[in-house]
Amino acid sequence: MNNPEYNLKIILLAAGKSQRFNGIKLLAKIQQQDTSITLIEHALHQISGALNTLNISQKNIRVATGLYHSQLSALFNDPDVLDYCEDAHLGLGHTIAQSVRHILNDDQSTSHIMIALADQVALSVDNYIALIEESVVSPTKLVCAKAGQELMPPAIFTSAYFPELTHLKGDKGAKPLLHKNKENLKTVSIPHAEKDIDTRQDLDNWHNDK
Numbered sequence: 001m002n003n004p005e006y007n008l009k010i011i012l013l014a015a016g017k018s019q020r021f022n023g024i025k026l027l028a029k030i031q032q033q034d035t036s037i038t039l040i041e042h043a044l045h046q047i048s049g050a051l052n053t054l055n056i057s058q059k060n061i062r063v064a065t066g067l068y069h070s071q072l073s074a075l076f077n078d079p080d081v082l083d084y085c086e087d088a089h090l091g092l093g094h095t096i097a098q099s100v101r102h103i104l105n106d107d108q109s110t111s112h113i114m115i116a117l118a119d120q121v122a123l124s125v126d127n128y129i130a131l132i133e134e135s136v137v138s139p140t141k142l143v144c145a146k147a148g149q150e151l152m153p154p155a156i157f158t159s160a161y162f163p164e165l166t167h168l169k170g171d172k173g174a175k176p177l178l179h180k181n182k183e184n185l186k187t188v189s190i191p192h193a194e195k196d197i198d199t200r201q202d203l204d205n206w207h208n209d210k
Contacts, residue, residue, distance in 0.1 A: 006136055007111045008060060008156070009103045010047060014040055014118040015066030015088035015095045024068050026118050027075075028203055039197060040072060043118040050128035063118075064088070064099040093168035100165045111139070113162070115174055116154040121203075122192035123154070130188050131156060138186050144178055146187035147194040151178045154193075 014026050026040040037045070040063070048058055063081055065072050066088025073082055083102050087094040096115060103110055112135060116128075127145070135143045135156040144155035155178060157165060164177055178185055197203050 003136065005111060006139060007107070007109050008056060008114060008132065008135070009107070009110050009112070010051075010061045010114045010116060011083075011096070011099045011103070012040075012043060012047065012061060012063045012116050012118050013092070013095060013099075014068075014072060015064050015085050016092075016119075017067055017089075022200060024071055025197060026068070027071060028197070028200075030121065030203070038075065039121065040118050041075060042121065043116070043123075046123055046125050047116065047128055049125035050132060053125065053129055054132055056132075062099060062103060064095050066095060091169070091171035092173040093170045096174055097166050097168045100162060104162060104166075110162075111159055112156050113165070114154055114156045117196060119197040120153065120193060120195065121197050122195040123190070127188075127190050127193070128154065130190070134186050134188050140184070142178060142181055142185045144185065144187055145190040145193035147189075147191050150194065151175060151185075151187065152190070152193040 027038050029036040030039055030042055047061060051058055061081060062083040064083050064085050066085055069082065069084045073079065076082060083099055085095045085098045087098050100113060103113060131143055131145065131154055140158060142155065142157060145152040155174060161177060165174060168174065
């Protein structure tokens with residue numbers, strides 16, 4: 001990335017309680033060619049691949065954790081990639097707000113933040129590249145995925161929206177900001193962005209559909 005004014009950080013949300021999964025969802029294994037990796041590792045590999053292609057530092061990724069922080073941390077050699085959110089139990093909004101505040105405290109030159117979900121199993125390197133490239137071309141715009149008529153994560157927010165992100169609360173995430181600011185929103189068609197893993201049946205279905 002040769003644009004010094006475009007300083008993107010990524011928050012990969014991994015702080016959920018996995019209440020419907022009957023286990024730690026992000027440690028569930030998914031089949032990838034001849035091997036299997038955890039759901040959280042799969043998501044990170046896709047994002048990392050996109051950042052490598054676009055020459056963006058891997059250090060710009062933060063994994064927002066909550067209840068299962070200690071279990072997830074066992075997967076990572078670099079503890080700095082994890083961002084423990086002690087308010088995660090209060091809901092998704094609290095997790096996002098705390099993660100954004102942590103990023104801005106560490107780097108006030110951050111110009112854009114992507115918020116991604118670790119359980120969007122169908123997203124690929126190319127999908128993340130498409131979103132970031134759209135944001136680079138339209139740096140004052142919000143950018144998100146679109147599946148059919150639905151606005152979906154991942155979404156990229158400009159610094160103009162950071163104050164609102166830091167005040168999110170409860171179970172509501174950042175999607176209302178996208179709907180409220182449609183006049184300043186660019187979308188990238190990613191039909192399979194709607195596929196996420198909430199239950200073990202979802203995971204079985206995804207394996208069977210591949």
